[in-house]
Amino acid sequence: MDTEGADDLHDFKSLRIMPLEEEDDAEERNDEADTEEVDEEDEEEEEAISVTLGFVEKPKSPRFLLRELFPCKAGGVPAWLDPVDLPSGQASLCDICKEPLQFLLQVYAPLFEKASTFHRTLFVFMCSSMSCLLQDQHEQWKRKSEKPNRSVKVFRSQMHRSNTFYSSEPPMCDGSDKPTISGAALCSWCGTWKGEKVCGNCRSARYCSEKHQVLHWLLGHKSDCSRIKVSSSSSSAPNKTQSNFSASCRVACNTLWPEFEIVNEEESSHDADEPEAGNSATSLLSKGHVDETMNSLMDKFEGSDDRKSWASFQERIGKAPQQVLRYCRDLKAKPLWPMSSGRPSKVDIPTCKYCSGPLSFEFQVLPQLLYYFGVRNDPDSLDWATIAVWTCAASCEGSVRYKEEFVWVQLSSLSTI
């Protein structure tokens, strides 16, 4: 373990997705792993790897989800870790329909083994169109020689403790925390991506894309534009405290997914015989509602292998049915697949685009999140069985501020492809 065991460092660590107490265990386990032979049929062994579960909660205040507090969050807009050098151009678009991607969730997952990953956040975006996701299914099997057109993308951002954006002291979380510099201006419509284009008339509204400029114009800005023009010419430039307000307040579109905080609990704390006992206080929904969602997924499965796989998936998930995220950055960790079909094999997982090193599985998102997002259960609605994310095992550095990592989506029914 590290030697700089100052109290304030501990405060930082308490924000991370894996609690401090787990770290010693995880490291020891990795050491052991080197001497053990790699065994594919290690289901029982897998049980022993500690998994952190993520649950969604309505934030007590939108303030808690601001970037200076390094949140784990789902829905709404991203709390960009590096607020300046955001992914832009093609990276921010669905490669299939070319619409800007929608923010799904972000996980604050610093790694204390390296100075450059003192802060580290992973961001998941996806196109909300199910037909794009169905095409994405074919793209994800492509080897790296062909460039896959993805409708789901994951970015990794990381930085040193001492950086230009945040205090090197842990946040107080009492409303006094402020980022040291304001971020790039964001799109007035989606609030997600960089607002690189400016409305030629009011010179105030900004857009990530022409598509969002047109939407904003048709759905409100047309009438606001000249009014803004008058008021902005009589007042000074936007003041620096702007970033202290909830970013969501400045977003014009109403199609973002609802915003939640993701809170973490160890899966082992749900091992009790009574599955609901552990998280009834923090859950938003009764277990019955979630079971309904899960049962409707079950109806779609066909093969007996998938039913068997689904049964063991459901048994494991049943310990804490409201979980939306399973996190485990352990070299031996593997995703918990709902189905046996549509899983990648080792050769389907590429190497890191930036350092060519191996990727390792880090977390997966569960379909319960769609329920919390209020996504309908219609045939053409967005739906998936799980989204699994692999990241550079070395969490490499380099000049690209947001590095694209590898994501695999397993759909709940292969028959719809």
Ligand SMILES: [Zn+2]
């Ligand atoms: Zn799309």
Ligand SMILES: [Zn+2]
């Ligand atoms: Zn936009």
Ligand SMILES: [Zn+2]
């Ligand atoms: Zn305008």
Ligand SMILES: [Zn+2]
């Ligand atoms: Zn790498």
